[in-house]
Amino acid sequence: MSTCLPVTEDVAWLNVDEPAEVGRVRRAATNLAERLAFPATRVAEIGLAVTEIGTNLHKHAGGGQVVVRSVRSTEHAAVEVLALDRGPGIADVGLAMTDGQSTTGTLGLGLGAVSRSADRFALSSDLGRGTVLVARFHPRHVPPFDDDGTTAGLTRAIGGEEQCGDAYAVRRSANRVTLMMCDGSGHGPLAASASREAVRMFCALPPGPPEAAVARLHEALRGTRGGAVAVADLDREAGVVRFAGLGNIAAAVVTRERKHGMVSVPGVAGYQARTVRAFDYALPPGAAVVLHSDGLTERWTPDDDLVTRPPLVVAAALMRDAGVRRDDAGVLVAVAP
Known part of the structure; x- marks a missing residue:
């Protein structure tokens, strides 16, 4: 489940x-x-x-x-x-x-x-x-949410818009965490509507490989403005992350030593897609997986302490330092304990 x-x-x-x-x-x-x-x-x-x-x-x-x-x-x-x-x-x-x-x-x-x-x-x-x-x-220091503090995301709308066209979702089961990010095409309410549909569909999908999830998201976004989507499945026990992306969602596995980019295929979910492919990457203990829209430049370099910091702190720092483009921006971070 x-x-x-x-x-x-x-x-x-x-x-x-x-x-x-x-x-x-x-x-x-x-x-x-x-x-x-x-x-x-x-x-x-x-x-x-x-x-x-x-x-x-x-x-x-x-x-x-x-x-x-x-x-x-x-x-x-x-x-x-x-x-x-x-x-x-x-x-x-x-x-x-x-x-x-x-x-x-x-x-x-x-x-x-x-x-x-x-x-x-x-x-x-x-x-x-x-x-x-x-x-x-919390309202009365109630028990924490059902999360383990290893994932966090952040979005910011382009100036002049109230709704952000970027959205994300996280699904967890046993030793696996699955991340999804969608960058709705354009800006404003129509882009936000497309990304919300991607979140809705992703959360409704049964567990399965990322390439199958991306293919379903592609079908679900027909009739919307469409967008770029990516899904990363982190198998912490096996030490592997399986990634499938369609469009310009940037993704990387980050360790103290390096930032290793992950590959998306060209296309627009909801409109045009080649055969969706997935690729496997090593996920060492303590590594972080970062997904972000093109509202953030890909030219960021992780510092030595990035993987030791809480995911929301990492997401906020990346938004501050790399979110320099005039665009909707979204970033999603997960760490592998």
Whole structure:
């Protein structure tokens, strides 16, 4: 039996370049918590934490972006907040997490309190490159979702559009994790509709090889705008990832030593496809598998610590550093423990 993991929605990408924008970030997070029926006391806690995150982002990093997300399963919902910046980085993360620390070059006072308020918290910083912070808030510190923390994705719509044409889904069963990414053709609602259909079909499919899934997705997208799709099946026990792609979804297996690209065949799902082929690649312990749309440049180079960081931190850092094209952007990361 296989199940799709909790569904995430990137509700808002907000710039924090001025002090007044901190309030906009707080309102976005607390409004989402209220829509998800969080208790008033928890909404207030989230407001305080997000105010701290936004204030420190402006004060110590010179600005950046905050992403407000919802995470939903059949039984639970959560608010997730990401902060990304290109500031000076944090020289001593452990010290920055200590209550009472507020030094230029760190995120400042209150990080320890933010981490205690959050149900899941991660922080990664590189000197001279910037910092990524992730905080997830449940309504009442309920048990975590049915995920193992080894997969995460992130999407961002092109400027001027409210809906992103990129989407992804993750399915897990036993020792296998299967990833799917779709880049709907073009931008806006029609591209988003195509990618949502790809997610719906992928989650409904029975377990099977990636090439069969891509072929089914190709058929399912007929009548939509179509798009690029890719499916990667990670067999952690065998140490192999089997990959099939149609169109311009970039994919790679990343280790400390190298980034090994995976091959997609030309075509547009829903319109034109040659024979879909799958290829097998080695999946060493601790390796990461990265899929992303062409909203990210393929010319990114992993640093030595990439595979040791939480997948959502990796996805956010790649979006920050490689998401330089004016396009919808989506990235999906899985690590093999």
